[in-house]
Amino acid sequence: MSPAEGGPTPLTEEEERRARAVLSSDLGNVIAERGWVRFPAYSPEERRRLMAVAQRLSAHWGQQVFIEAEDQCAMRLYLAGYGSQYSAHPLVP
Known part of the structure; x- marks a missing residue:
């Protein structure tokens, strides 16, 4: 769905950069601590991120x-x- 159809508005280049930096820090800390993290990704953009x-x-x-x-x-x-053998664990906020 496009923004004109009521879908989400794409992030600006700066917003995308900041989103990736925050995710890298937050998810990286969890991975460093326990070796893995599971995170929601509902759209192709979120998966690419x-x-x-x-x-x-x-x-x-x-x-x-x-x-x-x-x-x-x-x-x-x-x-x-x-x-994959560890996939029974809950989502990490």
């Missing part, structure tokens, strides 16, 4: 941060050894 966060964390840490869709509403970001 989380993919960019995984790439950013990978570059920052010098180790791969993997990302996968758990279902239609959530993505999992994780380090090696913390993959």
